[in-house]
Amino acid sequence: MQIPEGFMLGAASSAWQTEGWHGKKAGQDSYLDDWFKHEYFVWHEGKGPDVATDFMTRYSEDVALMKEIGLSHYRTSINWSRFFTDYENLVVDEDYADHVNNVINALISANVEPMIAIEHYEVPQFLIDKYDGWNSKRVVDLFVGYAKILFERYGDRVHQWFTFNEPIVPQTRIHLDGLRYPHDLNPKKWMQCNYNKVLATALTVQAFRSSSQSGRIGIIHNWEFAYPRATNNQLDVLAAKRFDLLYNRVFTDPLIKGDYSPELIKLLSDNHILFNSTDEELALIKANTIDVIGLNLYFPKRVKTPEHQWDPSAPFNPRKYYSDFELPGRKMNNSRGWEIYPPMMYDMAKVMRDDYNNFPWFISENGMGTENERRFKNSSGQIQDDYRINFISEHLWWLLKAVHEGANCEGYMLWAFTDNVSPMNAFKNRYGLVEIDLEDNLARHLKKSGLWYHELIETKQLNY
Numbered sequence: 001m002q003i004p005e006g007f008m009l010g011a012a013s014s015a016w017q018t019e020g021w022h023g024k025k026a027g028q029d030s031y032l033d034d035w036f037k038h039e040y041f042v043w044h045e046g047k048g049p050d051v052a053t054d055f056m057t058r059y060s061e062d063v064a065l066m067k068e069i070g071l072s073h074y075r076t077s078i079n080w081s082r083f084f085t086d087y088e089n090l091v092v093d094e095d096y097a098d099h100v101n102n103v104i105n106a107l108i109s110a111n112v113e114p115m116i117a118i119e120h121y122e123v124p125q126f127l128i129d130k131y132d133g134w135n136s137k138r139v140v141d142l143f144v145g146y147a148k149i150l151f152e153r154y155g156d157r158v159h160q161w162f163t164f165n166e167p168i169v170p171q172t173r174i175h176l177d178g179l180r181y182p183h184d185l186n187p188k189k190w191m192q193c194n195y196n197k198v199l200a201t202a203l204t205v206q207a208f209r210s211s212s213q214s215g216r217i218g219i220i221h222n223w224e225f226a227y228p229r230a231t232n233n234q235l236d237v238l239a240a241k242r243f244d245l246l247y248n249r250v251f252t253d254p255l256i257k258g259d260y261s262p263e264l265i266k267l268l269s270d271n272h273i274l275f276n277s278t279d280e281e282l283a284l285i286k287a288n289t290i291d292v293i294g295l296n297l298y299f300p301k302r303v304k305t306p307e308h309q310w311d312p313s314a315p316f317n318p319r320k321y322y323s324d325f326e327l328p329g330r331k332m333n334n335s336r337g338w339e340i341y342p343p344m345m346y347d348m349a350k351v352m353r354d355d356y357n358n359f360p361w362f363i364s365e366n367g368m369g370t371e372n373e374r375r376f377k378n379s380s381g382q383i384q385d386d387y388r389i390n391f392i393s394e395h396l397w398w399l400l401k402a403v404h405e406g407a408n409c410e411g412y413m414l415w416a417f418t419d420n421v422s423p424m425n426a427f428k429n430r431y432g433l434v435e436i437d438l439e440d441n442l443a444r445h446l447k448k449s450g451l452w453y454h455e456l457i458e459t460k461q462l463n464y
């Protein structure tokens with residue numbers, strides 16, 4: 001299948017998952033650094049953001065590989081927790097700011113366009129300790145102050161900005177599921193953090209538009225595509241709809257359309273978790289919608305009407321409204337425990353077309369994490385990751401089919417460029433086009449998929 005001219009083919013990562021702690025100063029912890037310090041033993045093999053891929057000192061090597069593969073874009077983030085030595089008075093850490101500057105310049109010289117998330121889970125722990133993090137509107141203001149500095153310093157060269165990567169994830173893991181440190185179960189806070197990030201996005205969009213910089217600004221959202229067990233069962237359909245409202249449209253409706261849906265507001269009120277907002281804030285959100293959205297899509301969420309009796313005294317959880325459902329005969333990525341369902345790309349395009357008026361979007365993450373990849377090395381030591389090539393091909397095929405039928409999808413960013421660390425799983429599941437060899441001083445080696453992606457970019461032809 002032909003890949004249209006101008007369709008972005010890049011790869012993604014984030015600052016904290018690659019940088020490592022080289023040059024990090026005392027007090028510059030993000031919430032993930034803090035979690036790692038407290039509970040490093042739950043991280044796979046005790047590895048975490050301290051090790052990462054040492055992008056901090058090895059970025060030139062990595063950018064050279066991006067150039068060799070021919071990436072059109074590299075999507076990453078700037079690490080808020082390292083950008084300041086004083087988060088409240090916005091005193092910039094000039095060493096870190098220079099590093100960011102050097103990375104941006106290196107990318108541009110290599111003809112790789114940077115796409116930058118202002119936060120990819122890198123909220124400073126200091127702001128959590130002092131203000132309860134994203135639960136506080138003070139943190140909203142500090143984030144906007146931070147974003148303005150980024151626009152001033154790098155906006156002449158960075159033209160695609162994203163306020164957050166997966167804004168719902170940290171507070172879901174902390175306040176809703178209790179999976180992550182400090183395990184503070186509190187659904188009301190969960191929703192307040194969600195709202196505060198919507199507000200922070202609108203304020204940042206406003207700041208960007210009043211700056212002298214050109215380009216566009218959006219957000220990266222992990223769309224959890226909810227499929228009902230049976231489309232002809234109204235209760236299953238309702239379960240999927242409520243899941244979708246609580247996990248997806250809670251961000252995309254206000255950010256793209258300017259308003260929360262009345263159904264969601266009712267759901268939140270009925271469950272006593274409606275966020276605190278003012279009329280001025282809601283008007284500001286309405287007036288400052290985003291330009292573009294990146295969607296991270298990995299696996300489908302299958303739901304059915306709940307099988308359990310919900311205890312009315314239990315803290316709210318969306319699970320009240322659904323039970324998980326396993327599709328018989330489903331194809332699985334067993335390393336990650338995720339179903340593989342490529343037609344989801346096509347279905348996503350339909351949602352963007354029908355529910356969001358063909359709003360501009362792109363796939364900001366999709367990829368395949370695999371355990372013990374060393375077992376797939378050939379005699380020259382190259383990982384033969386045909387499973388990844390197949391995974392990407394299948395997903396791209398469905399995406400391109402939608403594009404050929406008119407979807408306003410502008411590109412595909414593979415997760416990830418190199419192997420990197422992820423929360424808790426650290427280096428367990430390898431995602432990269434480029435291997436990071438932990439047994440050989442973090443040496444970089446192109447996998448077979450790296451060569452394949454290069455050819456795809458060169459030929460603009462998907463043979464699948």
Ligand code: BG6
Pocket residue numbers: 014017165166222296336365369415421422423425429
């Ligand atoms: C996305 C995140 O959810 O998925 C990344 O934006 C993350 O930060 C990626 O690494 C892959 O998930 P995981 O947990 O397998 O690393």
